[in-house]
Amino acid sequence: MKRLVAWFDERIPLQGLVEFLGKKYVPLHRGSVWYYFGGVSLFLFIVQVITGILLLLYYKGSEQLAWESIQFIMSKVRFGWLIRSIHTWAANLFMLTVFIHMFSVFFEKAYRKPRELTWLTGMGMLFLGMGFGFSGYLLPWNELAFFATKVGTDIAGVLPVIGKPLMIFLRGGEDVTGATLSRFFGFHVAVFPGLFTVLLGIHLILVQRQGMSEPPGSDAAPNRRVMPFFPNFLLRDLLLWLLVLNVLAILAVFFPSELGRKADAFASAPAGIRPEWYFLFMFQSLKYIPSQVLFMDGEVLGIMLFGIAGLLWMFVPFWDRKSSRGETNRVVNYIGLFVVLYIVLFTILGWVL
Amino acid sequence: MNAGIESTSNVTTKRDFLKYVLGGALVTWVASLLYPLFSYLQPPRQAEVEVTSVNAGRLADIPKDSGTIIRFGNKPVLLVRSSTDQLRAFSAVCTHLDCTVQYKSDLGMIWCACHNGKYDLNGRNVSGPPPRPLEEYRVILKGEEVHITTMT
Numbered sequence: 001m002k003r004l005v006a007w008f009d010e011r012i013p014l015q016g017l018v019e020f021l022g023k024k025y026v027p028l029h030r031g032s033v034w035y036y037f038g039g040v041s042l043f044l045f046i047v048q049v050i051t052g053i054l055l056l057l058y059y060k061g062s063e064q065l066a067w068e069s070i071q072f073i074m075s076k077v078r079f080g081w082l083i084r085s086i087h088t089w090a091a092n093l094f095m096l097t098v099f100i101h102m103f104s105v106f107f108e109k110a111y112r113k114p115r116e117l118t119w120l121t122g123m124g125m126l127f128l129g130m131g132f133g134f135s136g137y138l139l140p141w142n143e144l145a146f147f148a149t150k151v152g153t154d155i156a157g158v159l160p161v162i163g164k165p166l167m168i169f170l171r172g173g174e175d176v177t178g179a180t181l182s183r184f185f186g187f188h189v190a191v192f193p194g195l196f197t198v199l200l201g202i203h204l205i206l207v208q209r210q211g212m213s214e215p216p217g218s219d220a221a222p223n224r225r226v227m228p229f230f231p232n233f234l235l236r237d238l239l240l241w242l243l244v245l246n247v248l249a250i251l252a253v254f255f256p257s258e259l260g261r262k263a264d265a266f267a268s269a270p271a272g273i274r275p276e277w278y279f280l281f282m283f284q285s286l287k288y289i290p291s292q293v294l295f296m297d298g299e300v301l302g303i304m305l306f307g308i309a310g311l312l313w314m315f316v317p318f319w320d321r322k323s324s325r326g327e328t329n330r331v332v333n334y335i336g337l338f339v340v341l342y343i344v345l346f347t348i349l350g351w352v353l
Numbered sequence: 354m355n356a357g358i359e360s361t362s363n364v365t366t367k368r369d370f371l372k373y374v375l376g377g378a379l380v381t382w383v384a385s386l387l388y389p390l391f392s393y394l395q396p397p398r399q400a401e402v403e404v405t406s407v408n409a410g411r412l413a414d415i416p417k418d419s420g421t422i423i424r425f426g427n428k429p430v431l432l433v434r435s436s437t438d439q440l441r442a443f444s445a446v447c448t449h450l451d452c453t454v455q456y457k458s459d460l461g462m463i464w465c466a467c468h469n470g471k472y473d474l475n476g477r478n479v480s481g482p483p484p485r486p487l488e489e490y491r492v493i494l495k496g497e498e499v500h501i502t503t504m505t
Contacts, residue, residue: 147452151467154451172396175427179396266422266429268445268455271466287468287482297484299450 020208025226026233027214034104035212035233036240037097043241044094045200047248048132051087052189059139061185063178066141067262074259085252091133093248095278098129106316106336110213113324116317118210121203123314128196133276135188141181146263147273149184150176155286158299177265216326280350281343282306313339402426406502409442413497420456420463423501429453430490430501431463435474442490442501443476449483463487 008014026035058077060069073080102122105111111119138149153176157167172179227233261270275283285306289298312319322329404426415421418436422429422445429445433456443463445453452467462479463472470481477486493500 147467150452151450168396169394173399265427265453266424267453268422268431269447269452269466273452273467292484298482 021230022228024208024211024229026212026229028225028227029215031104031108031215034101034108036237037101037104038207039237040240040244041094041097041101042200042204043244044090044097045196047090047245048087048094049193051083051090052193054083055087056189061139061182063141063181066139066181067259070140070259074257081256082252085256086248088257089248089251089255091136092277093244095129095133095276098126099278102126103336103340105213107333108213108215109320109323109329109332110215111317111323112213112216112320113317115206115210115213118203118206119317120314121199121206124199125196125203128192128199130278132188132192132196133278135184135192137276138181138184139188140259141263142260143263143267143270144260144273146176146265147269148275149180151273152275152279153180155299155303158297159303160300175265216323216328274350277347277351281346284346284350284353309339406500409492409499409501411497412494412499415440415499418458420458422453422455425490425501431456431487432492432499432501433463433474436461439474440492440494440499441474441476442492443472443487444490446487447483448478448485448487449481454487 005014026032055073058069058073058080060066070084073084075081077083105119105122134149134152138145153167153170156170157163159166168174170180170183171177172183274280282302286299286302289302292298293301316332317324320329320332323332407423407425407430409415409421409423409432415432415434417434417438420431420433423432423442424430430442431445431454432440432442434440436458443454445455447454447465447467447470449465449468449470452465454463454465454470454472456462457464460471461474463474463476464470465472465481465483468482470483471479472483472487473479475486476489478484489504491502491504493502
């Protein structure tokens with residue numbers, strides 16, 4: 001063992017890494033618990049990569065075979081139901097933990113200088129996560145997925161100027177067909193994972209280089225306490241990962257994924273078409289906007305408002321100058337609180353109505 | 354071509370000229386790279402058989418107070434036989450967000466399950482989000498056979 005380490009050390013000096021890990025501390029304060037959500041999201045992403053690769057061994061991404069291949073996975077492949085259910089549940093938990101991670105970073109103002117790039121890459125991964133969810137939803141090629149994709153891509157199509165070409169690009173034609181499935185499959189297993197890995201790499205390197213952010217003011221406190229990252233924090237992280245894995249297994253066993261009926265372009269939309277829960281708040285909002293507002297289509301207005309809100313949110317490190325200077329910025333807190341309440345309220349409305 | 358020997362201003366023009374040539378070449382090169390790429394991303398137009406009329410089956414096979422989705426080329430068309438024995442046909446594509454509508458006999462209306470849009474049996478959008486009426490098709494009875502054709 002020692003000789004092995006020495007062999008590597010001669011070629012790529014490990015001394016620096018060991019020193020770095022030894023000196024890495026995690027600050028302790030009232031908000032320390034939020035530090036765990038980034039790690040849990042990372043763990044869930046790893047679970048997605050592993051289960052995704054496993055599903056790829058049997059999944060067939062074509063109009064004729066997609067639904068049948070999932071049926072095969074669910075009924076014939078040993079533990080196929082488990083792998084698919086874990087993939088579905090981990091996707092949902094991932095979005096949940098990512099949202100919690102994002103909001104905790106927002107409220108602790110951890111995006112402030114010098115961590116703007118960490119925030120931006122994180123937001124990029126959040127959007128990619130939504131893309132993963134939207135594209136993955138179609139892959140079983142069942143009725144719900146088919147119509148949800150029709151609606152989702154049609155919404156993209158109402159955007160002025162770029163809408164129509166964007167819709168055709170997404171659908172691979174005028175309508176949602178097997179061509180759409182092929183494209184979404186490609187996005188889901190090649191394009192998005194590639195982009196995500198790059199962003200994740202930058203994100204993690206930045207977190208390591210800059211260390212954990214502390215809430216404004218607390219880093220200068222006289223009774224500042226810290227915990228060594230290695231091994232104390234890392235072991236806590238791993239314990240939590242183990243717990244999450246157990247939760248995943250329980251969810252997958254007791255609430256396995258359903259398959260539904262195969263998509264049929266010549267069947268009426270069944271009742272209960274709704275997107276995944278993390279899109280519900282936007283979806284529900286669109287329902288409340290009248291079909292015509294002044295000279296604009298209600299839908300166009302809704303999408304543009306969400307687009308602008310998303311951009312403002314993404315660029316918060318650049319307009320919240322106060323936090324970067326170390327001053328308190330209450331406006332940001334109120335905006336954040338409003339957004340959280342809005343999302344929670346509209347998600348519930350979308351769920352029960 | 355006596356620029357080189359004379360003055361520095363001419364040297365700059367020469368350099369500018371080279372800049373333009375090389376810059377232009379770069380732009381052309383990038384464009385020649387991107388053009389096939391973007392063309393590739395645009396799905397090719399599939400040759401579609403222009404359908405103007407389809408046979409929807411025998412009248413006796415269509416129950417009263419029911420709706421059936423008929424294949425009209427690659428578009429779905431909803432054929433409704435109302436409780437008052439009227440035959441109407443509409444595009445089954447909801448004008449809101451592209452879902453496929455259905456006949457709902459308990460309401461006596463055409464209904465879209467996606468966002469609860471409702472149309473009356475003339476295809477008019479009467480409640481919910483749909484912005485326009487459904488596109489209408491003509492129903493023609495030839496003896497026992499029901500035919501659906503485009504309006505024009």
